[in-house]
Amino acid sequence: GAGVSQSPSNKVTEKGKDVELRCDPISGHTALYWYRQSLGQGLEFLIYFQGNSAPDKSGLPSDRFSAERTGGSVSTLTIQRTQQEDSAVYLCASSHGTSGYVYEQYFGPGTRLTVT
Amino acid sequence: EDQVTQSPEALRLQEGESSSLNCSYTVSGLRGLFWYRQDPGKGPEFLFTLYSAGEEKEKERLKATLTKKESFLHITAPKPEDSATYLCAVPGKKGAQKLVFGQGTRLTINP
Secondary structure, eight states: OOOOEEEOSEEEEOTTOOEEEEEEOOTTOOEEEEEEEOTTOOEEEEEEEETTSOOBOTTOOSTTEEEEESTTSOEEEEEOSOOGGGOEEEEEEEEOOOSSOOOOOEEOOOEEEEEO | OOEEEEEOSEEEEETTOOEEEEEEEEOSSOOOEEEEEEOTTSOOEEEEEEOSTTOEEEETTEEEEEOSSEEEEEEOSOOGGGOEEEEEEEEOSTTOOOEEEOOOEEEEEEO
16 A cells, blocks of 8 residues: 655745745554654654644754644654754654554655755 | 763775664663665655664665664665665754754765
8 A cells, every 4th residue: 555655845935034844644554753864974863743643742853843744644853943943854653653652664755854 | 961872983985895883872861873875965764663672674785784872774785776875863952853964874875
């Protein structure tokens, strides 16, 4: 079946502009995650959605970052007033729902964000 | 703080030369250890999940094992197409669903 999809695949923006990144999870997966991968850095957790529960926003680096998930499916990550240090690959993942059990996460291809 | 350390950072092997990658972790109450493969310009691809010490899983030329402190990814008679970065990850603090990733091992298999 279809995997996790993300759009756009590449985004170049000027410093100070807002950007929106989109993620379509695997059908039937109730959990959705955003991570960031910077050059030379490991994958860094940003935010996690599970069903109708309040999202875990503990990884968001600043209040310029926000995310929403509509209808329990598609998610959008928004970065306001982008800075050069926001340049990275933004990865979305999805998994089956959790209740204390940790399932494997399936990743999308990522969106490469470049802030000039 | 939960930590995941992978070694070596990079490894070059000749085709057919077997070796092992290491992933050590410090996390209380392990709720699984995950191995991923990442090719350049792509997202991580899930390989294995291990849940308890002594558990082993295999897929083609790869075998993952788990002890109470570390995991190994054994690569037997590798081929050039096994070249990739291999990542391991563990769930964060109890109750959290995020994965904490190591820095990865960049594996190159020369023909």
